[in-house]
Structure formats: structure tokens, C-alpha cells
Amino acid sequence: MTDRTTLPRETSPAETRAERRRLVESVRARRRLLAERGPFEVADRRRLDREARARDRAEARHGKELQRIHEKQVRHERSLTRSLDGLDGKRESRERKALAVLRRESVERALQGTRLTASQVNGIGNGLVRDLAAQGVRTAADFQRVSWGKAPNGKGGEILYIHRTRGRKVHVNGIGEHRGRPLAEWQRQARARAEARAPQELPADQRHRIAEIIEEERVRLQAELEEVPRTAETARAEARQRYEEEVERLAATEREAADEAARRRAEFDRMAEDLLALQAELGAHVDLFGDLGLRDRHARSRALRPLPAVAVIPAPRTPEPAPRPAVDLTKRDTTPGVRPSLGWLVPICFFGLTAVLGPGDDAAAPLWLRITGRLAALAVLAELLRLWIPRRRWRTASPLPSGTGLLATAVFLGLSSASMFADPEYAAGGAPWALAVGSVVLLVGGAACRAGSGKPGGASD
Structure with missing residues (x-):
């Protein structure tokens, strides 16, 4: 930049004022451009927040997909295991049916x-x-x-x-x-x-044929059971590939945005250097030619006022194309990690309605039953929601503690028996007593199961 402060002393006043105005206007122009740095830094900070949320959403989707694959694998393995365990009973059932057909044909x-x-x-x-x-x-x-x-x-x-x-x-x-x-x-x-x-037992050839059919089915089910982990692993690999592709796409977008932000930030830095140089040139011009009047002082004070402090975001790290560590569900046990089913909404809705409407006929029920029934239903509702909601999330998925269903059923039977005892039509019969006994038995069994699941190494279902 040309140093215009070296102008000779004999410069005319008009030229001096023109040069002073030029310097003041240049400082003002740079200040106006630099005033955009604050909104830019705010927008860049929001961009970084959006990118972080996008990465978190990608990871959450990947984790949920892995959770669904894991639950599907567990359900399939359990179904095939039950089928394998029931093959002996299936063979006996087929033999009984074949014998029944043979006897019917003989009788006919x-x-x-x-x-x-x-x-x-x-x-x-x-x-x-x-x-x-x-x-x-x-x-x-x-x-x-x-x-x-x-x-x-x-x-x-x-x-x-x-x-x-x-x-x-x-x-x-x-x-x-x-x-x-x-x-x-x-x-x-x-x-x-x-x-x-009529024959009382199957011939040996028919029994042998049924045994061959059952054995073929056993081999098929065993092959399917061995194939389930491989299928799940393939699905996990595909999910991992989709996740890596999405992370790579997000990383590329982030790199482009980061490069653009760095370019804009460099422009602002150059503008700040130019502004400092112009302010120094303006100060030298003032030292050389002195004050040019009130208007000039007012313009200089506005041009030379300090810039507002702007929190500059440090240059963000360039996102790596490799995916962030995701939740690994492949090494978990087959029992933990399976979310409780949506069927639990049925008792939750029932106890919610009972807490609002009361057990049985609310108009005919005594006051103690209406209050106690609502409190019991509300307590069970709160406990079920406390146990069920966190276990439906993919990050904290796990089955409900053992005995939860027994305890919920015990409370349901207890409320039913209490309402029947309060109703004169049923009070004299044996139904309320049977429900009360069943409620006590289920309550004791559920408490025992809950206590057993609470011990170290206790099972849960």
C-alpha cells in the first residue's frame, strides 16, 4: 500500500481533506465488512452443532438397526430351539394320528x-x-x-x-x-x-417312515439354527457398511463446510490487517497535518473506535472417514438386550384406567375399596412404566425383571376379588375366594422370582 503520509507540506487544504476523507471512508468500509464476522461465527457455530447432531442421529440409527438385528436373531433362535425341543412330542403326535387313521380305516x-x-x-x-x-x-x-x-x-x-x-x-x-x-x-x-x-400300534415301517420325517426336519431346523448367526452377521455387516457410507458422506460435507469457513475466516483476518494498516495510516496523516475541525474529529472517532470482541471458533478438526465407535451388540448374550414386547401396553392401559375409574362398579363399591384400588393400580402402573420405558430404548434394552408378570397378575386378581367381595351378588359364592387365593399364590411366586433375579447372577425373563 502506498504511504500517503509522506505528502509535502505545501499540499493544498482541499487535497488534505480529500485524502483524510478517503482514509476515513476506507476504514469505515473495512469496519462494515468486519462487522459481518460476528454473525458468521454464530452461523458457523450453529453449523458445527448441526453436524454433531447429524453424526449423533446416524449413530443412533445404526445402533437401533443393530438392536433390531439382534432381537430378530434372538427370536429366530428361540423359535428354532423350541421347534427342535418339540420334535419328540411331534413324533409321538404324528404316530398317534397315524394310528388313529389306521384304526379308523380298519373299522370302516x-x-x-x-x-x-x-x-x-x-x-x-x-x-x-x-x-x-x-x-x-x-x-x-x-x-x-x-x-x-x-x-x-x-x-x-x-x-x-x-x-x-x-x-x-x-x-x-x-x-x-x-x-x-x-x-x-x-x-x-x-x-x-x-x-x-383294529390294530393297537403302528406297523414298524410306518414308525420308521415317521422317524425319518422327524429326523429330516431335525436336520433342517438344525441347519437353520446354525445359519441364523451367519445371517445376522451378514445383516450387521450391511448395516455397518451403510453406516460407514453415511459417515463418509457427512464427513465430506463437513470438510467442504470447514474449508469454506476457513476461507471466510482468512478473508476476515486479511480485512482486519488492512483495517489496522489503514488506521495506522490515518493516525500518521493526523500527526502530519493535524486536526481539520470538529467534523473531522467526529469522523475520526467513529472510524478509530475499537472493534467489538468476537469469539472466534478454533479451526475444527477434519472429520475422519472412519465411523465413530458404535454399540456392539454382537458380543452380547442372547438373553440380555431383547426389549420387552408391546404387549405390556395391555396391563399398563388396564391399570391406568383402573387408577382413574376405580375397580369394579365404582358407584356400588365402598369408599375404602375405591381409594385402595386406585392407589394399588397407580402404584403398579408407575412400577410398570418405570421398568418398561427404559428397557424399550435401544441403548438400555433388556428384559423385564423376572416375576413382573406374576406380580401384575396378582394385583389384577386381588382387585377383582375385592370388587367381588364388595358386590352382594358374588360375595356369598366361592369365586372371590378362589381369586383371592390365586392372587396370594401369584404374589408370593412373583416376589420370590423378583428376589431371585435381584441376587448376583439371578436370571431375568
Whole structure:
């Protein structure tokens, strides 16, 4: 910058004033530009806060995704484990069903082979046998039972109907009570003989085939169970990759914003240096030419006043592309870390309504029951919310303490029994006593489970 303070003494007053105005206006211009540094620093601080929140949100999303993957893995493993544990019972169930089908088929074949003849049923001759055959009743398998009913035309009173196995019920003229009972007894005896002759156990080949099917299912379930951790690990790797890509994108954006902020901050620094140089030049000009009047002093005082202090944010560190450490759910046990289900909202809503409306019929309940019931429901509601809400968060996910369900059910049964004792309609019966006993048993069991879970190494469910 040219040092204009070396002007000769014989410079005209007009030129001196013009130079003084130029210096004052230059100082003012720099001051106006530097006045933008305060809002810039505030905006840059807000930018840094937004970037920090964006990184925290990315980490929170990553943690929640890992939590969902972990819970899905635990649920799948538990389901497959239950299926594996139930295969023995499934084999027995299939054997029972197969034996039932085999016996039913044997009984059906035996009944179909038992033909109805005049010599087998007392009171039924060849004519009635032909009439029954015309209606589709030839063997013991063709009908199930006999019953009385009104005649189709509504006249003649009640008649005896024969319920066919396949088809509608029929009536044969000449078969009434005295002939219908022997016919039904003949069919019952034929069925009893067929059931007695039916096989009592499965053949060895069928048992072997069922065992092979169960073993194939066991192998399949075991393979699925072994595949679950690998699938979960793949899902975690994909989630980690998405998280790293998002962090890299945020880091690139932060680097660009940081470079732009550094450029603007360097511009402000250069402006501050220029302002100091201009102020020094103005001071030298004043020393050389002296005071030019009141207006000049006023303009100089405004131009030379100190700048407001601005809190300059230090240059932020350049974000690294590597992701920030996230919550590692892969090394946690399969039981902890699983959030309680949304089904707990049902007892929470029930106790909330009970705390507001009271137990049972609030108008007919005595005062002590209304007050005690509301207080008990409010206490259980507060305890459930205290236990349930923090455990639904992914950072503090864990199952509810053991015995919580038993204690909640005990309070529910206790309130129900108290309201029934207060109602004269139920007070004399045994239902309120049964509910009271059940409430006490569940209360003791829940307290024991809670005490056991509170000890070191206590289990929780």
C-alpha cells in the first residue's frame, strides 16, 4: 500500500481533506465488512452443532438397526430351539394320528364288510332288508344312528329316522321303536367288534417312515439354527457398511463446510490487517497535518473506535472417514438386550384406567375399596412404566425383571376379588375366594422370582 503520509507540506487544504476523507471512508468500509464476522461465527457455530447432531442421529440409527438385528436373531433362535425341543412330542403326535387313521380305516373296512341280513337283527325280515337297501343302508357302515322326529308332511306324529353316513336321514316304513333299537344295537356291536380288532400300534415301517420325517426336519431346523448367526452377521455387516457410507458422506460435507469457513475466516483476518494498516495510516496523516475541525474529529472517532470482541471458533478438526465407535451388540448374550414386547401396553392401559375409574362398579363399591384400588393400580402402573420405558430404548434394552408378570397378575386378581367381595351378588359364592387365593399364590411366586433375579447372577425373563 502506498504511504500517503509522506505528502509535502505545501499540499493544498482541499487535497488534505480529500485524502483524510478517503482514509476515513476506507476504514469505515473495512469496519462494515468486519462487522459481518460476528454473525458468521454464530452461523458457523450453529453449523458445527448441526453436524454433531447429524453424526449423533446416524449413530443412533445404526445402533437401533443393530438392536433390531439382534432381537430378530434372538427370536429366530428361540423359535428354532423350541421347534427342535418339540420334535419328540411331534413324533409321538404324528404316530398317534397315524394310528388313529389306521384304526379308523380298519373299522370302516370292517363295518363295510358287515352286511345287514334278516338273521342278524331281531324283527327285521327280508322285506325290510330290501327296503333298507333301497334307501342306501346295506352295511353297518352306511348309517350312524337312529332318532325320532316329525314326519315330513307334519302329520302322523313322530317317526323313526335313520341317519345315513353319507347323505340325508331317511325313514323306512315298518321300522319304528321296536325295530329301530335292535338295528342301532346291531350297528353298535359291529362297531365295537371292529374297534376291538383294529390294530393297537403302528406297523414298524410306518414308525420308521415317521422317524425319518422327524429326523429330516431335525436336520433342517438344525441347519437353520446354525445359519441364523451367519445371517445376522451378514445383516450387521450391511448395516455397518451403510453406516460407514453415511459417515463418509457427512464427513465430506463437513470438510467442504470447514474449508469454506476457513476461507471466510482468512478473508476476515486479511480485512482486519488492512483495517489496522489503514488506521495506522490515518493516525500518521493526523500527526502530519493535524486536526481539520470538529467534523473531522467526529469522523475520526467513529472510524478509530475499537472493534467489538468476537469469539472466534478454533479451526475444527477434519472429520475422519472412519465411523465413530458404535454399540456392539454382537458380543452380547442372547438373553440380555431383547426389549420387552408391546404387549405390556395391555396391563399398563388396564391399570391406568383402573387408577382413574376405580375397580369394579365404582358407584356400588365402598369408599375404602375405591381409594385402595386406585392407589394399588397407580402404584403398579408407575412400577410398570418405570421398568418398561427404559428397557424399550435401544441403548438400555433388556428384559423385564423376572416375576413382573406374576406380580401384575396378582394385583389384577386381588382387585377383582375385592370388587367381588364388595358386590352382594358374588360375595356369598366361592369365586372371590378362589381369586383371592390365586392372587396370594401369584404374589408370593412373583416376589420370590423378583428376589431371585435381584441376587448376583439371578436370571431375568
